[in-house]
Amino acid sequence: MSEDNSPISAREAKRLFAGLKGAQGLLLAVSGGPDSVALMWLAARWHRSLSRGPRLTVVTIDHGLRPEAAREAREVKRLATGLGLPHRTVRWRGAKPKTGLPAAAREARYRLLVQAARLAGASHVLTAHTRDDQAETLLMRLVRGSGLAGLSAMARLTERDGVVLARPLLDVPKSQLIATLKRAKIGFADDPTNHDAAFTRPRLRALLPQLAAEGGDARSLARLAARLARANLAVEVLTDGAERFLRLRDRGDARQAGVRSFEASGFAALPEEVRLRILLRAINAFGHEGPAELGKVESLLAVLDQAIAASARAPANGRPALKQTLAGALISLAGGRIRIAPAPARRKGGSRVDKGGSWHRPFRDRAVRTP
Known part of the structure; x- marks a missing residue:
């Protein structure tokens, strides 16, 4: 990957999405923030370079938690239309919990995205999680005392209810995505909850500069998560073998x-x-x-x-x-x-x-x- 503040080139974008060329269809989860808008722009750019590729559909989840969300969804639709991509806004309806709101909102978001993927005939949901998100996830799970599986943080590919969740930008720093949008002169929204110290993730995010000064920057933390994921996979293989051992001697x-x-x-x-x-x-x-x-x-x-x-x-x-x-x-x-x-x-x-x-x-x- 290039320098952290350099825009992503067409060649790099092609590499990021190369494994998705044969997918049945791709649903892009785009909130309007810089990461997801960059995902949409890069995916559209990659898609135009293909002679034949999967159908792209853009979906914005409006959680109904901020008055600005509806306007941001309309702006995403405008950008998607300009890129020649169909767009749909899906709203999280019903009562919202008074405690555990971030977790509930995340669960609702994935549930609605999977439903939208099925409606669109998409085999994959693409989210814009970055290397920075991976580092923050590792820190969140570390302070909560997670085991080896939890400390592996986010996987590049996971499955939910028959739909593949893909994170093609997981090795990309957020700064590169912002640089990419600035060069393309594309605007994006800034969700204030990303800076709200009432939530755990923003508080941990504020600690990253201090950790980076000690060598624990996002790159190092993401590398640690990858190594833990590798170790976790090895233990899972051992567990599979142990279960076979128990059956054989039973x-x-x-x-x-x-x-x-x-x-x-x-x-x-x-x-x-x-x-x-x-x-x-x-x-x-x-x-x-x-x-x-x-x-x-x-x-x-x-x-x-x-x-x-x-x-x-x-x-x-x-x-x-x-x-x-x-x-x-x-x-x-x-x-x-x-x-x-x-x-x-x-x-x-x-x-x-x-x-x-x-x-x-x-x-x-x-x-x-x-x-």
């Missing part, structure tokens, strides 16, 4: 419908990070209360490890050595086997009752039940 009900089961001794022999991921995958597969929190799964794994060790010393004679629920999944240890299945429905007060009439409460990092 002689129990591992293939029973509606339950995941494996031998406790084989599970205990695996590295802690691999055990954690196997447990997390199973809970998320069979639970019905949303993704499990990593911290709670870590605590549960510690209790499960204790229970496995205690059971090895003194078998429980058929009684469960552990029986807990987490994220809508029931995790039990009995007869040297770990079983994860959907948990019974909750009753008033948060307790559950299974078919045999045995009561148990959701996991709260309680002490292990030993024989």
